[in-house]
Amino acid sequence: MLDVSAHREVLLDLAKKLKAPFFYYDLDALAKHAERLNRLPVKLFYALKANPLSSIIRTLHTEGFRFDVASIGELEQVLKQGVDPKDILHTGPCKSYEQLEYFLEKGVRIFVLESAQQLCDLKVLSKLKKLPVQALLRVQLIWDSDKENVLGGGGCQTPFGLLPNEWQEVKANGLFNDLSYLDIIGLHCFQWGNIVDINELKLIWTTITKKLIHLSDALEIDLKVIDLGGGLGIPYHHNANETLCLSEVDQALSELKEAYLEELGAEYWLELGRYAVGEYGGYVSRIVDKKTVNNKGLLITEGGAQHLLRPALTQDPFPCQLLREKLDSNMQTKAFHVHGPLCTSLDKMGGYLFSEDVSPDDYLLYDQVGAYGFSESMPFFLCHTLPAEVIFQDNKVHIVRAPVGAESWLK
Ligand SMILES: Cc1ncc(COP(=O)(O)O)c(C=O)c1O
Structure with missing residues (x-):
C-alpha cells in the first residue's frame, strides 16, 4: 500500500511546481509487491490496460512478469520496453x-x-x-x-x-x-x-x-x-x-x-491489473472553490472525471485526504461533496469528511489509483490540461510526464 505520510512534503512541493493535477506511483513499493506476487503458483501476466506507463512495465518486467495486451498501442508500448x-x-x-x-x-x-x-x-x-x-x-x-x-x-x-x-x-x-x-x-x-x-x-x-x-x-x-x-x-x-x-x-x-x-x-x-498496481498510485488535485449549496458543503477541484473516471462510472469514491502543510487535528470536521471541473453533475468524486476550514489552494490526495486511472478517463472533455505523471524510484522523484495543455492536441 502507498505510504502517503512518507511522501506528504514531496507531494506538496510537486503540486506547487507542476501547477496541475498529477498522478504519482511508488515503484519501489510496487517492485516489492511484484516480487511477492511472482511466488504465486501460476504463470503471471500483467494486464497492461490497468496502467501502461513505461516505468511500471519495466518494473514488472524486471520482476519476471509476462504481459497481456489488448491493442496495437499496448503491444508497441511493451515491445519498446524490451519485452x-x-x-x-x-x-x-x-x-x-x-x-x-x-x-x-x-x-x-x-x-x-x-x-x-x-x-x-x-x-x-x-x-x-x-x-x-x-x-x-x-x-x-x-x-x-x-x-x-x-x-x-x-x-x-x-x-x-x-x-x-x-x-x-x-x-x-x-x-x-x-x-x-x-x-x-x-x-x-x-x-x-x-x-x-x-x-x-x-x-x-x-x-x-x-x-x-x-x-x-x-x-x-x-x-x-x-x-x-x-x-x-x-x-x-x-x-x-x-x-x-x-x-x-x-x-x-x-x-x-x-x-x-x-x-x-x-x-x-x-x-x-488492479491487484498488481492499483495500490501503488496516488493522485493530487487542487481545490479551486468552496461553497454551500442547499445547505451542503461543496468543493470544486481542478481534477475530476477527466482524469479519474471510476467514481462517475461506479459511484464508488476513491479514498481521499486533505493535503496541506499542517493538519490541525483539533479542527472540527465537516461533510463535503467533491466535484471535478466538468459540466456534468456526474463529475462527482465522492462525499468526504474534511477539516471544516478546508479552503481553496488546499490539495486533495486520492490513493488506490494506480490501476484504471490515467488511461481509463476522459481527458479531452472541456480541454483541461492533461495530468502530469511522477514516479518515486530508488528514493528519487522523476517527473515522467509534464502537464500537457490543450493547445498541444487541439486541431
Ligand atoms: C482480458 C482481461 N484480462 C485481465 C484484466 C485485468 O483485470 P483486473 O484488473 O481485474 O486484474 C482485464 C480487465 O478488464 C481483462 O479484460
Missing part, C-alpha cells in the same frame, strides 16, 4: 484479421480467441505464414448469482468469448479441423472484477475450473492451461474486511491446482 514478444499474450474481443497479422509479424505467438471469426483468422494466418501459434479459447459462463458484474458475471451476455455450447457448435461446424499450425492449449474465463473476498474468489475459480475441464473433454482439447484472467480486488475503502491477503490467494490457487490440474499436467495463468 520479448514470446512473453506477450494477446487478449480482447476486438481483433481484426489485420491486427492478428500485425501481432504475428511482431513475434507474438499466444492468443486468446474470443469468437469463431478469430479462430478462423488465426488458423488461416498461421498456416499462410507457417508460424506455429498457441491459443486459448475464451469462455463465458451463465452464473447462478443475483450479483452483476461489468465483465459478465451474473448473467448478462457480453462480447467476451462464447458460451460452452457455442464453442461446441463451432467444433461441430468443423472449425477445429485442420488446425495445422494452431495449437489450442487451453481455455480462458474471466467474468468477475474487483473481488476482495477470498471465499468468493475460491467459489468462482472452482466453478470455472470444473466447467472448463468438462468443456475441454467435450471439445477434445488437451488442456494445458486454464487462464482465470484478473479480478483480484483492492481495498478501495481501506477496510480490513476488503483486503485480499496474498497468502490466502496463494493457498487457494495451490489447493485448486493440486485438486484439479496436477493430474492433467495443466497450469493456471492469471492476467493481473
Whole structure:
C-alpha cells in the first residue's frame, strides 16, 4: 500500500511546481509487491490496460512478469520496453484479421480467441505464414448469482468469448479441423472484477475450473492451461474486511491446482491489473472553490472525471485526504461533496469528511489509483490540461510526464 505520510512534503512541493493535477506511483513499493506476487503458483501476466506507463512495465518486467495486451498501442508500448514478444499474450474481443497479422509479424505467438471469426483468422494466418501459434479459447459462463458484474458475471451476455455450447457448435461446424499450425492449449474465463473476498474468489475459480475441464473433454482439447484472467480486488475503502491477503490467494490457487490440474499436467495463468498496481498510485488535485449549496458543503477541484473516471462510472469514491502543510487535528470536521471541473453533475468524486476550514489552494490526495486511472478517463472533455505523471524510484522523484495543455492536441 502507498505510504502517503512518507511522501506528504514531496507531494506538496510537486503540486506547487507542476501547477496541475498529477498522478504519482511508488515503484519501489510496487517492485516489492511484484516480487511477492511472482511466488504465486501460476504463470503471471500483467494486464497492461490497468496502467501502461513505461516505468511500471519495466518494473514488472524486471520482476519476471509476462504481459497481456489488448491493442496495437499496448503491444508497441511493451515491445519498446524490451519485452520479448514470446512473453506477450494477446487478449480482447476486438481483433481484426489485420491486427492478428500485425501481432504475428511482431513475434507474438499466444492468443486468446474470443469468437469463431478469430479462430478462423488465426488458423488461416498461421498456416499462410507457417508460424506455429498457441491459443486459448475464451469462455463465458451463465452464473447462478443475483450479483452483476461489468465483465459478465451474473448473467448478462457480453462480447467476451462464447458460451460452452457455442464453442461446441463451432467444433461441430468443423472449425477445429485442420488446425495445422494452431495449437489450442487451453481455455480462458474471466467474468468477475474487483473481488476482495477470498471465499468468493475460491467459489468462482472452482466453478470455472470444473466447467472448463468438462468443456475441454467435450471439445477434445488437451488442456494445458486454464487462464482465470484478473479480478483480484483492492481495498478501495481501506477496510480490513476488503483486503485480499496474498497468502490466502496463494493457498487457494495451490489447493485448486493440486485438486484439479496436477493430474492433467495443466497450469493456471492469471492476467493481473488492479491487484498488481492499483495500490501503488496516488493522485493530487487542487481545490479551486468552496461553497454551500442547499445547505451542503461543496468543493470544486481542478481534477475530476477527466482524469479519474471510476467514481462517475461506479459511484464508488476513491479514498481521499486533505493535503496541506499542517493538519490541525483539533479542527472540527465537516461533510463535503467533491466535484471535478466538468459540466456534468456526474463529475462527482465522492462525499468526504474534511477539516471544516478546508479552503481553496488546499490539495486533495486520492490513493488506490494506480490501476484504471490515467488511461481509463476522459481527458479531452472541456480541454483541461492533461495530468502530469511522477514516479518515486530508488528514493528519487522523476517527473515522467509534464502537464500537457490543450493547445498541444487541439486541431
Ligand atoms: C482480458 C482481461 N484480462 C485481465 C484484466 C485485468 O483485470 P483486473 O484488473 O481485474 O486484474 C482485464 C480487465 O478488464 C481483462 O479484460
